[in-house]
Amino acid sequence: MVVGYQTYLDLIPELLGGKEVVSSQMMKEVDRARQCLALAADGKNVALVSGGDPGIYAMAGLVFEMARERGDGVKIKVIPGIAALNACAARLGAPLMHDFAAVSLSDLLTPWELIEKRLAAAAAADFVIALYNPRSKKRTEHIVRAREIILAHRSPDTPVGIVTGATRENETVTLTTLGRMLEAEIGMQSCVLIGNASTFTWQGYMVTPRGYSGKYQFVGADR
Amino acid sequence: MVVGYQTYLDLIPELLGGKEVVSSQMMKEVDRARQCLALAADGKNVALVSGGDPGIYAMAGLVFEMARERGDGVKIKVIPGIAALNACAARLGAPLMHDFAAVSLSDLLTPWELIEKRLAAAAAADFVIALYNPRSKKRTEHIVRAREIILAHRSPDTPVGIVTGATRENETVTLTTLGRMLEAEIGMQSCVLIGNASTFTWQGYMVTPRGYSGKYQFVGADR
Numbered sequence: 001m002v003v004g005y006q007t008y009l010d011l012i013p014e015l016l017g018g019k020e021v022v023s024s025q026m027m028k029e030v031d032r033a034r035q036c037l038a039l040a041a042d043g044k045n046v047a048l049v050s051g052g053d054p055g056i057y058a059m060a061g062l063v064f065e066m067a068r069e070r071g072d073g074v075k076i077k078v079i080p081g082i083a084a085l086n087a088c089a090a091r092l093g094a095p096l097m098h099d100f101a102a103v104s105l106s107d108l109l110t111p112w113e114l115i116e117k118r119l120a121a122a123a124a125a126d127f128v129i130a131l132y133n134p135r136s137k138k139r140t141e142h143i144v145r146a147r148e149i150i151l152a153h154r155s156p157d158t159p160v161g162i163v164t165g166a167t168r169e170n171e172t173v174t175l176t177t178l179g180r181m182l183e184a185e186i187g188m189q190s191c192v193l194i195g196n197a198s199t200f201t202w203q204g205y206m207v208t209p210r211g212y213s214g215k216y217q218f219v220g221a222d223r
Numbered sequence: 224m225v226v227g228y229q230t231y232l233d234l235i236p237e238l239l240g241g242k243e244v245v246s247s248q249m250m251k252e253v254d255r256a257r258q259c260l261a262l263a264a265d266g267k268n269v270a271l272v273s274g275g276d277p278g279i280y281a282m283a284g285l286v287f288e289m290a291r292e293r294g295d296g297v298k299i300k301v302i303p304g305i306a307a308l309n310a311c312a313a314r315l316g317a318p319l320m321h322d323f324a325a326v327s328l329s330d331l332l333t334p335w336e337l338i339e340k341r342l343a344a345a346a347a348a349d350f351v352i353a354l355y356n357p358r359s360k361k362r363t364e365h366i367v368r369a370r371e372i373i374l375a376h377r378s379p380d381t382p383v384g385i386v387t388g389a390t391r392e393n394e395t396v397t398l399t400t401l402g403r404m405l406e407a408e409i410g411m412q413s414c415v416l417i418g419n420a421s422t423f424t425w426q427g428y429m430v431t432p433r434g435y436s437g438k439y440q441f442v443g444a445d446r
Binding site: 089 | 276277278279280281283284285286287288290291299301302303304305306309310312313314316317318319320321322323324325326327332333337338340341343344345347348349350425426428430431432433434
């Protein structure tokens with residue numbers, strides 16, 4: 001049987017035919033994971049559908065945490081998927097060609113001080129930075145503060161890509177800079193990618209070079 | 224037409240039927256990208272096949288870098304995929320549930336000093352760390368030094384997962400610790416995931432908690 005948030009199930013009708021489906025409109029993550037484990041403990045073969053990659057900031061960890069608490073020996077297998085990170089990078093060009101750090105700006109389950117520490121560390125060591133959960137209705141100041149912290153280490157001209165609703169019908173892609181990024185629309189469904197010191201833009205793409213051009217001559221006699 | 228390294232093309236025979244295929248046994252990345260762009264400039268519709276996600280430490284960036292140099296206005300679209308990061312995390316359980324940093328230990332195109340700086344920053348700020356290119360025949364000391372740097376900030380009991388040849392027939396998965404990780408086999412096809420201070424192991428899985436258990440009571444009356 002298949003368990004999932006209705007919004008995600010609506011995206012995969014072709015996979016649900018002939019299967020028992022438990023959709024949840026507003027059920028919380030914890031309740032959904034608990035329900036799956038209870039059904040599996042009863043002997044059901046349960047697929048829990050997650051958005052993006054269940055293994056990156058998503059449901060997989062919660063299922064393991066709860067399974068450990070319950071201790072009823074259910075077997076769990078994680079199927080990887082395209083995380084927001086992968087999808088947003090592809091839409092922007094090639095921003096993740098070099099070392100990168102992913103940081104969630106949600107302080108619902110993480111102390112804000114630790115989030116600030118991670119932002120500063122990633123910025124100082126010139127990681128490309130992917131910001132998850134950059135802004136919600138209640139948390140509008142986190143992205144402002146995150147930009148300030150990164151700006152202490154990086155030029156205002158640093159390319160910034162913002163992808164909202166990646167791969168969905170309402171997808172939007174914005175290419176801007178660290179200096180001007182707050183003028184763009186950033187919401188719950190956005191992922192914000194901040195370039196490193198070498199990231200450049202070209203014809204609407206955001207590209208972080210790997211370093212080849214210093215090592216190889218690109219344009220040879222065979223052109 | 225389809226261009227790619229023969230090893231990757233062998234994995235997708237069902238996608239190559241009826242198409243013109245240019246495989247390269249040993250051709251270097253730069254030559255392969257150059258060939259694709261030359262064919263596209265001649266009006267061909269070319270798919271360049273990459274292992275993992277072309278957008279994460281892979282071919283996409285090189286193609287953009289070379290296209291910019293050539294300046295012949297070829298259109299490029301990146302299709303995201305399952306990167307080593309996604310696949311290895313899934314095989315290990317759920318190690319990437321919280322902020323993480325990806326660092327390549329290859330100094331072929333990056334100064335080693337910068338790699339050390341990134342490792343220290345990621346370790347000090349308690350990021351889960353994914354090490355790409357951890358060891359090759361020529362570079363056997365980088366992983367030794369990387370472990371030292373991380374060990375200065377993290378307990379030797381920290382869980383470490385090593386996945387080699389993820390999703391391939393020869394896939395191996397090893398769960399160890401920061402203290403003992405060098406006893407395990409680590410090679411060219413390995414990705415090494417190092418937990419943060421909260422990462423735990425349970426029944427052969429490696430799990431980084433998101434923080435729910437501090438916030439919610441898992442085991443309710445409905446069990």
